[in-house]
Amino acid sequence: MFPLLPQENCHQLESKEASLRNTLKKLESRLTEKDSLSTQMERDGIEDYQRGLELERNHLAQTDDMKAIILSEGKLAQELQDQKFKAELNAHLQTISQLKHDRFVAVRRAKTLETELRQEHDALEASRQKVAELQAKVSKGFREKEAYKEKEQELHTKIKFLQNKLKMTEAKQCGGEQEAIRLREELSAQMLTTAEKKKVISPRESRLKALNGRQRREINRNTTPGEMKTFMEDHNIKQSRVVNETKIPQSSLSLFTNKAKPLKACHQRALNEWFRKATSACKKMLGRNNMLDH
Incomplete structure (x- = not known):
């Protein structure tokens, strides 16, 4: 190749410069468009982000409101539960206080009853001592009476x-x-x-010797249920009196008088003796009344 001339070289340089300037303008225009597009996208992104933040804020606000509502409801429920617990606690405390009072009253009553029981026991012991003293006096009186009778007889x-x-x-x-x-x-x-x-000689033997045969048979004869029942009804004598004086059991005496069930030998002898004495006393009383009437 042949070397270029300075003028041609200058034109080439100018053309290159012009092409470069055009390219630069294109690039600048493209860059401007690109910057505007990117800026718009960034703005849109920022707006979207701001809208998201706003939505997030609103959601957080709603969440805070819900949280506040839940907290308030929880506090209310807790307060209600606390009030219920306090009421139950007060009821239990009142029950415990009442139980303590009842226990105190019961203990005091028990002490009072114990004191009264001790006093009654002491009074009973004193009464027993008095009864024993009276029994001793009665026994002494009986002995003195017997002694007086003996002295009187003498x-x-x-x-x-x-x-x-x-x-x-x-x-x-x-x-x-x-x-x-x-x-x-x-x-x-x-x-x-x-x-x-x-x-x-014994008194019974002397009395028997003084009696005749018929009177002896009358003494040794057993009292019949009919005689006993008729005698008790005529003179209004209760069985309890016969039981106390003869020591015969109540059941045995009832069976004897009502159903004619035989008595034991010892009981029969006691009943015979009692019946003989009772009839004799009635005859004597009747004789005295007749004498008074006469």
């Missing part, structure tokens, strides 16, 4: 002895020898003591 015996002695003396003075002998025998019999008389 005095009566002495009086009768002296009377008979006086009669014997008068009979001797009057010359009645037979009367004096009889009185002397009576005095000899009266001089026997009570113990000696018991040794000689």
Whole structure:
């Protein structure tokens, strides 16, 4: 190739410069368009982002509202639960207080009852002591009564002895020898003591010897249920009295009088003795009444 001239070289350079300028303009225009497009996209992105942020803020606000509502409802529910718990607690405390009061009252009542029971026990012991003292006095009185009876019997015996002695003396003075002998025998019999008389003969044997055969059979005869029942009805005598005096069981006596069931031998003897004494006492009372009427 041949070397270029300076002028041609200048034209080439100018053409190149022009092409470069055109290319630069195109590039600048493209860059401008691109910048505008990118800016618009960025703006749209920013707006979208802002709208998203706004939506997020609104959502957060709604969430906060819901949270506040939930918290308020939770607080209300908690307050209601606390109130219910407090009411139940107060009820339990009142129940415990009432139970404590009832226990205190029960303990005080128990102490009072214990004191009253102790006082009643002491009073009962004192009554028992008084009863024992009275029983001792009654026993002593019975013994003294028996002693007085014995002394009275002795005095009566002495009086009768002296009377008979006086009669014997008068009979001797009057010359009645037979009367004096009889009185002397009576005095000899009266001089026997009570113990000696018991040794000689018992009262029952003496009574039996003094009775005739019919009277002995009457004493030894067993009392029949009909006789017993009729006697008790006629004289208005209760079975309890017969039971207390004869020591016969109530059931045995009822069966004997109502169904004629035989009694034991010991009970039959006791009933015979009681019936004999009761009929004898009734006869004596009837005789006294007749004498008074007469």
